[in-house]
Amino acid sequence: MSKQPVAVVGVGQTKHVAARQDVSIAGLVREAAVRALEDAELGWADVDAVVIGKAPDFFEGVMMPELYLAEALGAVGKPMLRVHTAGSVGGSTALVAANLVAAGVHGTVLTVAFEKQSESNAMWGLSLPVPFQQPLTAGAGGFFAPHVRAYMRRTGAPDTVGSLVAFKDRRNALKNPYAHLHERELTLEQVQSSPMLWDPIRYSETCPSSDGACALVLTGDRGAARAPRPPAWVHGGAMRSEPTIFAGKDYVSPQAGRDCAADVYRQAGITDPRRQIDLAEIYVPFSWYEPMWLENLGFADQGEGWKLVEAGVTEMDGDLPVNPSGGVLSSNPIGASGMIRFAEAALQVRGLAGEHQIDGARRALGHAYGGGAQFFSMWLVGSERPDH
Amino acid sequence: MSSSRRGDRDVAVVAFAQSNHTRHTDQLSEVELVMPVLHDVLKQTGLTANRIGFTCSGSSDYLAGRAFSFTMALDGVGAWPPISESHVEMDGAWALYEAWVKLRTGEADTALVYSYGKSSPGSVRDVLTRQLDPYTLAPLWPDSIALAALQAQALVDAGLTDEPRLAATAVRSRRAATGNPHAQLRGSADADELLREPYEVEPLRRHDCPPISDGVAAVILAAGDTARQLHANPAWIRGIDHRIEAHQPGVRDLTESPSTRLAAVAAGAFDAPLDAAELHAPFTAQEVVLRRALDLDDRVPVNPSGGPLAANPVMAAGLIRIGEAAALIHRGEAHRVLAHATSGPCLQQNLVAVLESSEGPHGTRGGAR
Amino acid sequence: MTTAAELLAAIPELAGVEPVTRVTIPARLEYTHSPGSAQTRFLNALPDKRLVAERCPQCTRVYVPPRGACPTCGIATSEQLELPHTGTVTTFCIVNIAARGLNIEVPYCYAYVLLDGAHVGLHARVGDTAYADVHIGQRVEAVWDETRLGPSLASISHFRPTGEPDADPESYRRWM
Secondary structure (H helix, E strand, C coil), X not given: CCCXXXXXXXXXXXXXXXXXXXXXXXXXXXXXXXHHHHHHCCCHHHCCEEEEECCCHHHCCCCCCHHXXXXXXXXXXXXXXXXXXXXXXXXXXXXXXXXXHHCCCCCEEEEEEEEECCCCCHHHHHHCCCCCCCCCCCCHHHHHHHHHHHHHHHHCCCCCHHHHHHHHHHHHHCCCCCCCCCCCCCCHHHHHHCCEEEECEEHHHECCCCEEEEEEEEECHHHHHHCCCCCEEEEEEEEEECCCCCCCCCCCCCHHHHHHHHHHHHHHCCCCHHHHCCEEECCXXXXXXXXXXXXXXXXXXXXXXXXXXXXXXXXXXXXXXXXCCCHHHHCCCHHHHHHHHHHXXXXXXXXXXXXXXXXXXXXEEEEEEECCCCEEEEEEEECCCCCC | CCCCCHHHHCEEEEEEEEXXXXXXXXXXXXXHHXXXXXXXXXXXXXXXXHXXXXXXXXXXXXXXXXXXXXXXXXXXXXXXXXXXXXXXXXXXXXXXXXXXHHHHHCCCCEEEEEEEEXXXXXXXXXXXXXXXXXXXXXXXXXXXXXXXXXXXXXXHHCCCCCHHHHHHHHHHHHHHHHHCCCCCCCCCCCXXXXXXXXXXXXXXXXXXXXXXXXXXXXXXXXXXXXXXXXXXXXXXXEEEEEEECCXXXXXXXXXXXXXXXXXXXXXXXXXXXXXXXXCCCCXXXXXXXXXXXXXXXXXXXXXXXXXXXXXXXXXXXHHHHHHHXXXXXXXXXXXXXXXXXXXXXXXCEEEXXXXXXXXXCCCCECCCC | CCCHHHXXXXXXXXXXXXXXXXXXXXXXXXXXXXXXXXXXXHHHHHHHCCEEEEECCCCCCEECCCCCEECCCCEECCEXXXXXXXXXXXXXXXXXXXXXXXXXXXXXXXXXXXXXXXXXXXXXXXXXXXXXHCCCCCEEXXXXXXXXXXXXXXXXXXXXXXXXXXXXXXXXXXXX
């Protein structure tokens, strides 16, 4: 049985904020789901299965929330799955949903990723003392900062590169009504002089903590033909994992990331990512990860990623816009962020990204990563139906 | 490779292994518990982790008391070079479902599925209260036994069971477990002796409840010809489906399990007679509900392994039902077996898989629309 | 989409009732964790100021703290070996914020210290030095906390510079 092509016909997300105090967890996910269904002009009864994803349950204090959310997501009497692959989960969730359609198991799948981390405390959740280890990291930034330093040393990049990324993403966010941070007055100087949280990562180069949800409606040929707006077609998707810690691990450009990208490019027939992909929505929670991922994803040669940033290539009017949505640096509901990247890539090739639309976008990469830089999930979407 | 024959993409269980489930595993970390079981299934098939097409696991952070707990067990897999891998924060039966879907896409020909749970570090009764609606139910801390008792009482009130019949289920299961070296509780006192014990939560007594277990299970799935190469007698997954019901126990009829029935219909459970059934009913009363939903009378042996009443490693117990069903077929003891897994309070979510030997009736049903 | 106010307006019994918009629900769960065999051996050696690593029989890499399994081979690390207390800083950062509930004085320097003979860095604090002087390649040694010697990594207070010349990059380049 050959794989069926998968189309994204509905995208919905909530306005990401520090704390949504006007809705319960159910209200939050339903808001995104309803928007996605409305975008697809479908009703709850049209959904065959629901796949949800989110990061550790400690972030809300609810264990296995798919159980509590069954009614809110119209899943009663339907199959419901919950994926958890750490920070890459938003992406993995979309891929699991896509597989259900590709395998011909279901015709239309609703997939939602969310985090309502204000209900608990995300930094606490990320810094929970690990038994028998010294608690040292103080949040995810503490884990990644040493690797940023290693990148800076390896490449000799000037230390202003990170601030260029942060400034770009925050300005892009101004054109995205759903983004959390809308810092209209922010200047580059402010970014460069903001306090160091985990040296070398500054406060302004760090993602916020957000409540938010994102939903997609995935379907096959028949559903795509009926869709009111142009679909985004999945040209390739893959997941890769490597151990958290192992001898010889390259934390700066993990092998799992490279392998994952290679698999997606192979499926999509991409041989020159820099030229053949129009834009990328990649998971950059700390500014320096943009040049690092540009190399890991094959958009730049090893050691050269920062040059693309410095040259403005990744700006919205550049040759390879990165994170026109404002990215994770502007909104970070942890469990949803991966799916938001996938969703934004889909919006772009559908021509539905509004003010942050990149003209002529036909192929876009969505990328997510998680854990100790060990879990990767990515997809490539295009405006044309793939011919396989 | 692109054959449209359905038989080409049929998926089978070709290996199954589990730990010896015990109350405590203080001397072992999760990865030390998981690794031997992974080695067992890999050895059974002669595969190595990097030749497996897809890996999927099931586990729970809340059970482990650590965020991102599943990343630790990954060390036991040997994920190098990097592997295609995913994880569900659910019982391993749903990890198996995700792997089954992956194989059906044709993106992989083999999959490693594993799940584990150490109930010993925390109080599993209390931990499971965190599964409930955080605004209206969880603050009441209704523990898992109390909720099961609600369901049992509903059955008693409806005249569908009574305490002697529930005790008989416990006796039957644990005596069946004497033939299962992995089970934790093997053997049982007579029913009337059990019925003299005090209630845990009326109408349930200790014997009506599962043991608290630490344990691991692993399964290897393979598709088409690959399955035939890896096992002389593969256990084909003829159908697999899962459904969820409303969360609030108050809006459900706890004596019925419509989700189990829906899943069973979609999985083709009623298409032909069954030789046996492995049901994930941690509480005796739940077996009553499931038998009704599945139309299982006394002719079909239920839980010949002893079932969760004999060993209940939370997060693995459902996967073990599928494994035990497959093992019956591998050993030539059965041709068509139903396996069931559950999640959530009072059987809120249910998965049904129908496994057949190569001689069983053909035709794949998997909830396709 | 119907708003909460509209839904409430449709229920006469709730006329004039203020909706509940927030509940604070304390939850407490206690867990007793087991380090497992490999980590237990490592932890039990710490009160004697011994750093016991484990080697994978297949790839021969040395892990400290030992994890029970070699993560790339997926087999048990079986051979124990004692490591010297000296090592090299392979990367680090200066942390200026403390996570809630963490009893630690900020700023502090969090580093990966590649102990001599190991193939993965140990996560540790670097102290007894100006943080501006900490650098990749710096040679450091363990400083034990005599008041907290026990089966816990708290037995090691921090690592301090030894004053030796920097390590040859070739000695740590592959293990950064």
